[in-house]
Amino acid sequence: MTAAPADLAPVNDATTTAPPLPRACGxxxxxxxxxxxxxxxxxxxxxxxxxxxxxxxxxxxxxxxxxxxxxxxxxxxxxxxxxxxxxxxxxxxxxxxxxxxxxxVEPGDDPVAEMDAMSVEATSGTGPSWYFKDEGTWDQIREYFAHRSLYHLKEGDPHAFAIPRLQGQAKASFVAVEFDEFGGGRGDRVHQQLWADLMSAAGLDPSYLGYIDRVSAETLSTVNLMSMFGLHRSLRGAAIGHFAAIEITSSPGSARLVAGLRRMDAPEECVHFYAEHVEADAVHEQVMRHDVVGDLVGREPELAADIVFGMRALDYLDDLAAEKMLAAWKRGESSLLP
Incomplete structure (x- = not known):
């Protein structure tokens, strides 16, 4: 059993619109x-x-x-x-x-080949979803939730900055995927809300940025990456590549997390979040591949290299964050800061 911190319980008011400033670290x-x-x-x-x-x-x-x-x-x-x-x-x-x-990140300029490679489902792996499928503990996955809360409580927001930078079918289809991320018009189904429900069910703080003072630099970098891509028009290709990679790789990983959570007899709200992504992201993959990335490359072929860069940068930083967490758990330590 991991030496999980005893103070992961909610401490902030989840209804507060703006979070408090974080603690400085340098x-x-x-x-x-x-x-x-x-x-x-x-x-x-x-x-x-x-x-x-x-x-x-x-x-x-x-x-x-x-x-x-x-x-x-x-x-x-x-x-x-x-x-x-x-x-x-x-x-x-x-x-x-x-x-x-x-x-x-190794450069590349063929988004189709990159997406084809990502679409080949692995039969084994070493990332968190593989770990939790067969051996991770409930204490450890609660820590994983704390790390992931920095992204999932703003899920869809960073990439939405790219919407006015797209045109035609790419814009229409990208907005259709984001519409699903934002609950299809239903506030209780917004993915950010589903994550807050997961956090509450797991006995964690569901407030926005509730764990910013506890997560590693590697975790922070994964969210900074999407913010940087989204906020710069010059990096719009990278923003779309990043989002496409999330949608293409999400469904298999979510399925493994569903299996792991059921093995742990986790609360249904925790299972539901990932089960929702198994179904939704399988559809989103096809939309992103053909209607968003395909149309964007057709209109702006000069963005092909940046689209691949966005995909590979996601993989690079996600791997670093995962390695940091897994190394701590395998030492029997917490992956969170005090």
Whole structure:
């Protein structure tokens, strides 16, 4: 049994629209969180060229700055979303992050071949869904939920920034997939709400960013990636590639998690979230492959390499986050920060 933290229980009011500011973990995050707290953004530090691109200080700072474009923070002036000094710092952080990703991810320019390779269902694997299918514990999967909450409680939002950057069939079909992510017009079926229901059923804090102070830099980076792609028109190809990769690979992994949760006799709300994705994402895969990516490449063939980059960057960072979690569990330790 993992030495799971005893303080995973809900502590925040899930109905609060804007979350509290996170705890700083280094000089960059300390400067930005201080500026947001006071409204005084002058004198923010320069981003050193040798800062660790996947370090927690950079990733938390970037996450905090991106959050100004989502729900913001309690007590922070909404006007700071477009503050020039904060945007300058964000861009400097993004340059470091993006340069690292461009160097770490092998380039490619054939989205169809990439999607074909992703569509071949593996018979074995080492990621979290494989681990939980056969051997992971309830305490460990609760930690997994805490990590994943940073994405799933904003599921669909980062990629929605790409909508005005698409045209024609790609736009129409992309919106159709997002419509499903947002519950098909029903608030109780919005995937973000289904995740909040899962968290509550698991005895976890369902509030937005409830675990931001507990997750690793690697987990933060996976959400920062989609925010960066979504917020930059120049990276619209990467945003679509990222979303397509999620939809193509989600269904088999969700099926394994359903099997693992049933093995653990988990609450039905936990099973339901992943069962919903087994069905929905199998359909979304075909839409994304043919009607979104296919149409986009037909209209803007110069985006093909960035589409592949978005797919491979997702895989790269997801693997790092998964390896960090699994290594901790196999040592009998918690994957969460104190």
């Amino acid at each position: 000089p960059l995050s300390d400067a930005v969180i201080g500026a947001l707290s006071t409204g005084r953004t002058g004198g923010l530090p320069a981003v050193s060229a040798d800062v660790e691109p996947l370090g927690r200080d950079l990733q938390l700072t970037l996450y905090t700055l991106y959050e100004l474009h989502y729900r913001g923070f309690d007590g922070v002036d909404a006007e700071l979303e477009w503050d020039p000094e904060l945007l300058r710092m964000r861009r400097d952080l993004e340059r470091v992050f993006l340069e690292h990703l461009r160097g770490a």
